[in-house]
Amino acid sequence: MKFTDFNLSDTIQQAISDAGFKEPSPVQKEAIPLILEGSDIIAQAQTGTGKTAAFGLPMLSQMKADGSVEGLVIVPTRELAMQVSDELYRFGKLSGLRTATVYGGTPYGKQIERIKQASVVIATPGRLQDLLMSKKIKIDPKFVVLDEADEMLDMGFLDEIKNIFTFLPKERQTLMFSATMPKAIRKLAQEILNDPKTVAITKAESTNTDIRQLYYVVNDRERDDALVRLIDFKNPSKAIVFCRMKMEVDRLISHLTSQGFKVGGLHGDMEQKQREISIRGFKNGAVDIFVATDVAARGLDVNDVSHVFNYHIPFDSESYVHRIGRTGRAGKSGEAITLVSPNELRTIKRIEKDVGTQMATEVIPTKQELIKNKESDLLMEIAQTTITNDAIEMVKTLQHDLDIVTIAHLLASMVTQNNTVSGKDKIGFGLEEIKRLIERMHQNRGSDRNRSGNRRRHNNSGYRGDKNRSNRRKSNSGHRGKRD
Numbered sequence: 001m002k003f004t005d006f007n008l009s010d011t012i013q014q015a016i017s018d019a020g021f022k023e024p025s026p027v028q029k030e031a032i033p034l035i036l037e038g039s040d041i042i043a044q045a046q047t048g049t050g051k052t053a054a055f056g057l058p059m060l061s062q063m064k065a066d067g068s069v070e071g072l073v074i075v076p077t078r079e080l081a082m083q084v085s086d087e088l089y090r091f092g093k094l095s096g097l098r099t100a101t102v103y104g105g106t107p108y109g110k111q112i113e114r115i116k117q118a119s120v121v122i123a124t125p126g127r128l129q130d131l132l133m134s135k136k137i138k139i140d141p142k143f144v145v146l147d148e149a150d151e152m153l154d155m156g157f158l159d160e161i162k163n164i165f166t167f168l169p170k171e172r173q174t175l176m177f178s179a180t181m182p183k184a185i186r187k188l189a190q191e192i193l194n195d196p197k198t199v200a201i202t203k204a205e206s207t208n209t210d211i212r213q214l215y216y217v218v219n220d221r222e223r224d225d226a227l228v229r230l231i232d233f234k235n236p237s238k239a240i241v242f243c244r245m246k247m248e249v250d251r252l253i254s255h256l257t258s259q260g261f262k263v264g265g266l267h268g269d270m271e272q273k274q275r276e277i278s279i280r281g282f283k284n285g286a287v288d289i290f291v292a293t294d295v296a297a298r299g300l301d302v303n304d305v306s307h308v309f310n311y312h313i314p315f316d317s318e319s320y321v322h323r324i325g326r327t328g329r330a331g332k333s334g335e336a337i338t339l340v341s342p343n344e345l346r347t348i349k350r351i352e353k354d355v356g357t358q359m360a361t362e363v364i365p366t367k368q369e370l371i372k373n374k375e376s377d378l379l380m381e382i383a384q385t386t387i388t389n390d391a392i393e394m395v396k397t398l399q400h401d402l403d404i405v406t407i408a409h410l411l412a413s414m415v416t417q418n419n420t421v422s423g424k425d426k427i428g429f430g431l432e433e434i435k436r437l438i439e440r441m442h443q444n445r446g447s448d449r450n451r452s453g454n455r456r457r458h459n460n461s462g463y464r465g466d467k468n469r470s471n472r473r474k475s476n477s478g479h480r481g482k483r484d
C-alpha cells in the first residue's frame with residue numbers, strides 16, 4: 001500500500017513525498033481511510049509509529065485554509081505541542097495551512113495573534129482552558145484530536161479536558177490517540193467520541209518491534225558504575241537515561257560529564273528556554289547522552305536514539321512502554337537497557353507479563369573485557385584507515401632518528417592512550433547468581449501468597465526494599481508527585 005492509494009489532496013501528497021515518507025505505517029494505513037470517511041476514532045499504537053501523520057494528513061487534506069481554526073490538537077506538554085506543530089506545518093504549508101501553538105508559561109498576546117491566523121491550533125490543556133474560559137479566544141474546529149491521551153490523564157488533566165469540550169461544537173470529528181488504553185481512557189472516550197471506530201495496532205504489526213530489551217542486575221550502590229561501564233561498552237550514538245527524580249537527573253548529568261561524555265538533560269524545574277536549548281542540543285548531536293525524568297521526556301521525538309537506559313526501573317509498565325518507545329523509532333532498531341537491584345527482579349517479571357515480552361538478562365562486562373573490546377575496535381579502525389601523504393612524510397622524518405618498530409610502538413601508544421576504563425573490575429551479578437535470585441523469588445512468592453493473599457500485586461513497584469513493604473504504597477505515591 002502506498003500513500004497515493006489514499007484520497008488525499010494533491011498538495012498533501014506533494015508534502016508527503018517532500019518529507020521522504022515512502023510507505024504508510026500500520027496505524028496510518030488503518031486510521032487515514034477511517035478519518036477521511038468522517039468517523040470518530042480511538043487509536044492505540046506505541047510511540048514512534050507515526051500517529052501524528054495518521055491524524056494530521058487526513059485532517060489537513062480536508063481543510064479549506066479559509067482563515068478560521070479548522071483543527072484543534074490537544075497534547076500533554078509544551079515540547080510535544082512544538083513537535084506536533086512542526087510536523088503539521090511541514091505537511092500543511094503547501095496547502096496554505098498555518099499552525100499556532102498554545103501553552104503555558106509564555107505571554108497570551110502573541111499566542112492569541114497567531115491563533116487568529118491559524119488553521120490548526122496545537123495546545124496543552126491548561127492554557128487552552130484558560131483562553132476558552134476567559135473568552136480570549138473562540139474557536140469552532142471541525143476536527144478535534146487528543147494526542148497521547150493516556151499521558152494527559154496521567155498528568156491529571158481530565159477535568160481540563162472535559163471542560164474544554166464544553167466549549168467545542170457538537171458537530172465535530174473527534175480523534176483520540178493513546179499508546180495505552182487504561183480504563184479511564186475508555187471511559188473518557190465514551191463521553192467525547194461519537195460512535196468511534198477502533199484502531200488497535202498490536203505489537204507484532206507495529207513498525208516498532210525492533211527494540212531489544214535487556215536488564216542487568218546490580219546492587220543499588222553500583223548503579224553509577226554500571227551505567228558508565230555500559231555506556232562505554234554499548235557506545236550509543238544517542239542515548240536517553242531515564243531517572244525517577246529530578247535530583248537524580250542533576251546528579252547523573254554531572255557524574256556522566258565528569259566521565260567525559262557529552263551530556264544534557266531535562267527536568268520539570270528547568271526554565272522553558274533552558275529546556276528548548278537542551279532538547280535542541282540533543283537533536284543536533286551536540287549532546288549524545290540525555291538524562292531525563294519520565295514527565296520531562298514525554299512525547300520527546302528525537303530520531304536515531306540508539307539506546308534507552310533505565311537507571312531505575314520505572315514505577316509501572318506503562319511508563320516502561322513509553323520510555324523504551326523513545327528508541328527504535330520510525331522502523332529503526334534500538335536497545336532498551338534496565339538496571340535492577342535484586343529486590344526489583346519481581347517488577348521486571350511483572351512488566352514482562354504486562355508488556356508481553358521477554359527481556360534478556362546479561363552480565364556487565366568486566367574492565368578487562370571492555371579494554372579488550374576497545375582494542376579490537378581500534379585494530380579494526382586502524383586496518384580501515386587510508387594512508388595519507390602527510391603520514392608518509394611524517395614517518396620518513398621519524399625514520400631519521402628511530403627504527404620502524406619503535407615508531408610503530410610510539411604511534412600505537414598514542415592511539416591507545418585514552419583507552420582506559422574506570423571503575424572496579426566486576427560490576428553487578430553474574431548469570432548464575434541472577435538465576436538463583438529468580439528461583440528464590442519464585443519460592444518466596446509461593447510462601448508469601450499463603451500468608452498474605454495478593455497484597456503484593458498492589459505493592460509491586462519494587463521501589464523500596466521488602467522491609468518497608470507496609471509503607472510502600474504511601475511512599476510511592478509521594479514520589480510520584482515529585483517525579484518531575
Ligand code: ADP
Pocket residue numbers: 020021022023024025028045046047048049050051052053301303329330
Ligand atoms: P508517534 O506519535 O506515534 O510517537 P510520530 O508521529 O512522532 O510517532 O512519528 C515518529 C517519527 O516517524 C517522526 O519523525 C515521523 O516524521 C516519522 N514517520 C511517521 N510516519 C512515517 C512514515 N510513513 N515513513 C517514514 N517516517 C515516518
Ligand code: MG
Pocket residue numbers: 051052147148299
Ligand atoms: Mg505522537
